[in-house]
Amino acid sequence: MLTDFFSRAIAAGIGLAFVTGPLGCFVVWRRMAYFGDTMAHSALLGVAISILLSINMTLGVFAVAAMVAGALLLLQRQNTLSTDALLGILSHSSLAVGLVLVGFLTQVRIDLMGFLFGDILAVSMDDIIIIYAGGAAILALLALNWRPLLAATVSPELAEAEGLNPEISRILLMLLMASVIAIAMKLVGVLLITSLLIIPAATARRLSPTPEIMALVAAGLGAVSVVGGLYGSLTWDTASGPSIVVAALLIFLVSLAVPTARLFGRRESHGT
């Protein structure tokens, strides 16, 4: 089972898409796209630090991404620079520091392109196990906390007034994003991770009447993008990670032709 590199790539990609679809919906709803990008860019710094300290790379990337998210939260409380500017600073400086540190690591050969754009065709069986185990844990946390997460997204104030804790929801989402980035980095690279979060979710919006359906549709569309992109890259001998993103983009463009108003949001008097 999964003996050849291509079926391993398909399995890994589909596993990742099932997680990025639902989580990506929150990124879109909460307008966290740039925030996700910033966390993803810090992943390279995580790689460099993991090698320097010789710790597990997935853990290192997760820790650094979570720390960058925490740093942003603290800086936001200072109320000095706008979030937009803070994200710009954190995003590019963490990427730059990561690149500089990687340059210092002369004792190990690092495939920089692999980290920036991913190398899904090189995933091992161990990687797949990490993707599915980690992905299942992320989805379980998302499902268990779905109602408070959604309520906090609609209105933190309302959620808090009615006894929920929107601050915990916010921290949970950040940790889940850091986990997804740690898992996804090898597959699509730090520069393309956020596209898998955002594009399927944005496509799903036009096709979905409720948040739950949007999450499922986004997962499905992500999986279709993975399969389509990988077959495309096999057919035309193109880079696999970018091909997946291009496939997701094409599906998004096609979805723009679907008239949403006709599908949903009707007022009716006889049930749904």
Next chain:
Amino acid sequence: MNMRAKGETLITLAGAGVRSGGRVLVEGVDLSISRGEIVTLIGPNGSGKSTTAKMATGVLKPTTGTVTRKPGLKIGYVPQKLSIDWTLPLTVERLMTLTGRFSRPEIESALEAVGARRLLGAAVQELSGGEFQRVLFARAMIRKPDLLVLDEPVQGVDFSGEVALYELVRQIRDVTQAGILMISHDLHVVMAETDTVICLNGHICCRGTPAAVKRSPEYLALFGTRAAETLAIYEHHHDHEHHDDGCVVGKGGKHDHHHEHAGHHHG
């Protein structure tokens, strides 16, 4: 629902205030709300109405004084404004279960109670201001709250809708015996159903029954002379002075008009 003892105190604020960044948002607020009681906070923009409501709901912690809630107090909240981004697909039916799980019949009867049953399958982004407010009322009510907090519940609603919404508030109170804390700009329409009006301007200026507040010099000083005649008060005279006891006094001659308000009701 009549099992709920009428008159039971739900929440008490004692000397409660919030200071943020060296600025006093509101201070020295004493108020309590019992079952079946409607308390209305009025005051100009920035007078601390929303801050006081947030202390009541627990969104803001008081930096001075105390807030005491009945143990297990269940709060239903209708926020001042709730803008739901287009990216979030949300039907009315789904909005009803935002903070808790309810069955389809429960959802339908809550919407029925506010006359919004037909909106069940509608996308929230498509509702008019009045429809959205009704749905938000139903959403807060479906929780069978002990205390219902309404922040400017009639914003963006035309006059006839306004009257209907206040009538709805009264019905909610009668049926559920919930305590109601309401924030409002205007007095006229509010007055009929409110048990206690509290006039805020950084502190409590005056309080009492609607009729008493309407006649009080503090109220007239705060809201100016035109206030009692207009339905929605958006312009306020802030140029009042304070006595040592914190109450507001009018500037002599400025507020010496005595209106007969009884004739202004439009309902």
